[in-house]
Amino acid sequence: MASLSSTLGLRAASSALLDTATNHAPAYLCFHFIFAYAVLSSRPLKQWYGLDHNESPRYDLLKYGDAAVASGTITQAQLEMMRRAEAASANAVENYTFFVAAMSFATLAGLERDVINKAGLVYTIARVAYAAAYILIGHPLWCQVRGFTWWWVKKLGSGNNAETHHFREYRNGRYIRRLAVKIATNDDTARDIRNELSTLQNFESAWHVNSTVAPTGSIDEASLPQLVVAIEYCDNGTVQQLMQRLRRAGIQLPNRMLWAMFLCLGRYTPWEDVLDQVNIPALGRRVQVKLHPELRKDYIDKDLMDLLVRCQATNEQDRPLLEELQKTVEDAVARPASYYSNIPGIDPSKETDEAITGIIQNYVLNETSYFWPSDIPLPDAPDTPIALTPLNVPLPASPISPL
Known part of the structure; x- marks a missing residue:
């Protein structure tokens, strides 16, 4: 034995x-x-x-x-x-x-x-x-x-010159906040990181830019192996997490919210053009819709669908100019809920300010359980929904105006 x-x-x-x-x-x-x-x-x-x-x-x-x-x-x-x-x-x-x-x-x-x-x-x-x-x-x-004051959660992404990690910050054993920390991977990118930090600090008051934060303790920059930038982590999750929550609940986003999101994308920094004649996902989706007609989304605004198709055109000449795109989307965002009253396939009750407020309250502000760390108590939901600005008010033309 x-x-x-x-x-x-x-x-x-x-x-x-x-x-x-x-x-x-x-x-x-x-x-x-x-x-x-x-x-x-x-x-x-x-x-x-x-x-x-x-x-x-x-x-x-x-x-x-x-x-x-x-x-x-x-x-x-x-x-x-x-x-x-x-x-x-x-x-x-x-x-x-x-x-x-x-x-x-x-x-x-x-x-x-x-x-x-x-x-x-x-x-x-x-x-x-x-x-x-x-x-x-x-x-x-x-x-x-x-352990340590800073707790690593996961790696968010990496590029040629830097990596971004998700951290939780604790003070005296109590949770303080979550952070996204960008770390330079080589000395050559130190200047770029400093420029990024300076730019972020200039946009501290912008609604669409997360604020930079300082560490809990006093950290000597010279003691760090690489330059880092720490910014606020999305408190209410990402767009992908919102999509997952809505898909689980079977919720369709109102057209007025889709137009508002498109307005944000229209102001987004352009990336490398990767469009070509081959679109395997689109071909597969086309077959799926033929076999299962119920997958066709008739509730989507036809103007929005047409604009999306034009933006994905292979020929650059067929795509809308940025000025036209901006004007079209801003006009669509300013539409009141009554605009959708007589459009076939669209339920006008889902386009009201109350419906949009309910979606934001229930699936953005309240639904933190899908990504909230399990060792941190969930915040109490407010007794009454948070009042939101109605989307039927025309938006300013400023590039950092809130939606």
């Missing part, structure tokens, strides 16, 4: 023991599931301090935490500890999938069992120590034991 140290991978096992060693991956997976979802759950702490509300437990601290401190029911330190417990549980849940994948692939690949057991043991020790430090340490300095 293999010794405990050999089974756990702490000591090299003989070739005879390798064949008889037990793979403890299932046991580790069960332990970490219980550890993440039960042991680290903040519910016991909230029940102990009388803050648990079973009808909506995820928002207890957000709704009742500060009031409990003000009334003297709990201290601020106890509230911060419960918040850290929620974050520690969310962190363990987020990484559980990665751990499951790692142990599963290692087992399927036929990795030696003692190596799998050792990896599971090391991860378990690290996870338990991390959780203990996360929950129990609230000192601004000593809390750095569990």
Whole structure:
């Protein structure tokens, strides 16, 4: 029978023991599931301090935490500890999938069992120590034991001269904001990055330009390996995420919103012309519409469809001039909802200011769950929809005017 140290991978096992060693991956997976979802759950702490509300437990601290401190029911330190417990549980849940994948692939690949057991043991020790430090340490300095102030989320994109990454910023263990950080990949682009930073700072008051931000701490630029630019990350997601949410809900964007988005694209910096005679996606879409006529979008404004076709013309002479494009789109954006009252295939009730306000409220301002980090409490939705400027008011001609 293999010794405990050999089974756990702490000591090299003989070739005879390798064949008889037990793979403890299932046991580790069960332990970490219980550890993440039960042991680290903040519910016991909230029940102990009388803050648990079973009808909506995820928002207890957000709704009742500060009031409990003000009334003297709990201290601020106890509230911060419960918040850290929620974050520690969310962190363990987020990484559980990665751990499951790692142990599963290692087992399927036929990795030696003692190596799998050792990896599971090391991860378990690290996870338990991390959780203990996360929950129990609230000192601004000593809390750095569990990690860094800036937490990398994902890589947003890269080019020849720079990379852009998504970061979350924490201060004293509490979430502050999300940032997009652009990092120069070579010394030759330092001047370009500085020019970009200067340009962004000149447009601080523009509605369509994200503001630059400074790091939490004092960072000496000379200590950084490359020049960086940090700007605000889209708080309410990207256009692609909005499309995904609308597609899941079966919502069709009103024509007045489509025209407004087109107006933004008309002001967008042009990119390299890649249009040619070959359009494989369009050919496939044409076949789909023939087989499934219900895919044809009759509700789209015919003027918008015609303009889109002209913009994609292979021959440059057939495309609209920028002046014509700007004038056409601005006139369309200024149309009132009543314009669509007698157009076949278009439901005029979906073109009203109220319908547009509802879409923005429900699928832009409220629907943060698709991209909001799971260890950060969701903000409370306002009791009443935010009042928006009606789109039937003509827009100024300024290139940075709000839509």
